[in-house]
Amino acid sequence: MAIMPLITSIHSLRTQNPEDVAVDLAPYVSQLSQKAISETGAFCVVLSGGTLIHTLRKLTQSPHKELVNWARWFIFWVDERVVPLDNPDSNYFLARNDFLSKVPIPSKNIHHIYYSPCSEAVAIDYQYQLSNRVQQKVVPLSATGFPQFDLMLLGIGPDGHVASLFPNRTERYNRTDWVTYINDSPKPPPKRITFTFPVINSAKHIAMVVTGKEEANAVAITLEKLQVRPPLPCSWVEPQVSLTWFLDRDAASKLPPNFNKK
Numbered sequence: 001m002a003i004m005p006l007i008t009s010i011h012s013l014r015t016q017n018p019e020d021v022a023v024d025l026a027p028y029v030s031q032l033s034q035k036a037i038s039e040t041g042a043f044c045v046v047l048s049g050g051t052l053i054h055t056l057r058k059l060t061q062s063p064h065k066e067l068v069n070w071a072r073w074f075i076f077w078v079d080e081r082v083v084p085l086d087n088p089d090s091n092y093f094l095a096r097n098d099f100l101s102k103v104p105i106p107s108k109n110i111h112h113i114y115y116s117p118c119s120e121a122v123a124i125d126y127q128y129q130l131s132n133r134v135q136q137k138v139v140p141l142s143a144t145g146f147p148q149f150d151l152m153l154l155g156i157g158p159d160g161h162v163a164s165l166f167p168n169r170t171e172r173y174n175r176t177d178w179v180t181y182i183n184d185s186p187k188p189p190p191k192r193i194t195f196t197f198p199v200i201n202s203a204k205h206i207a208m209v210v211t212g213k214e215e216a217n218a219v220a221i222t223l224e225k226l227q228v229r230p231p232l233p234c235s236w237v238e239p240q241v242s243l244t245w246f247l248d249r250d251a252a253s254k255l256p257p258n259f260n261k262k
């Protein structure tokens with residue numbers, strides 16, 4: 001089988017503000033949703049926390065809200081803070097309030113964690129939830145042997161973390177589990193679960209959605225392929241079909257002026 005090259009594109013204009021990023025992101029997601037549902041009958045989407053959820057707001061408005069076949073969406077989280085679901089620190093809580101409550105995705109298709117104070121138990125249970133969807137063939141297995149999501153919507157941190165995979169932590173090297181956990185995350189709250197890199201990089205499409213100056217260094221290091229030790233986790237993101245960076249002018253501010261733009 002021929003190996004398709006990864007398509008990397010960058011939505012970054014020096015004049016672009018966070019509102020423009022939200023406007024660009026909505027048709028990108030809506031078109032991928034339409035394509036996946038026409039091919040397989042489902043759209044398996046992975047969310048992260050942080051500002052991403054607010055940047056998804058245009059999807060919950062016309063014309064996208066009416067165009068998307070929400071009944072066929074299946075939602076997972078790339079990482080979750082191990083807190084009760086009604087805790088404002090919960091990524092599920094954030095997504096429910098600002099996104100999921102505004103669109104008709106069936107609740108049985110929304111795969112949040114089940115809280116317990118033990119992060120390891122939460123990670124095992126989340127992997128079990130995912131393996132059920134794999135067995136039902138809702139989420140297919142990729143040729144890599146790991147679950148293959150249609151789209152992951154990810155943010156990055158100023159230290160280059162992605163999901164809850166941080167620069168100086170061992171979880172980023174986990175090549176066997178689908179879901180792992182951390183009890184001393186450098187970004188609070190300390191207890192988290194996270195998809196591992198093999199799951200992230202088995203996705204068909206990944207959008208890296210970054211707004212704000214704080215992440216500008218990490219964006220420049222990653223997109224210019226600069227060598228740093230340890231390598232930034234976000235520079236390891238390499239999905240199977242396409243990687244698209246959505247940047248506002250602040251996030252793109254450390255890239256050279258002539259850097260490839262769309």
Ligand SMILES: O=C(O)[C@H](O)[C@@H](O)[C@H](O)[C@H](O)COP(=O)(O)O
Binds near residue numbers: 049051081156
């Ligand atoms: O649980 C989390 O903390 C997030 O999932 C995390 O991985 C986030 O996506 C990045 O830190 C970017 O966050 P911002 O968009 O808020 O900068």
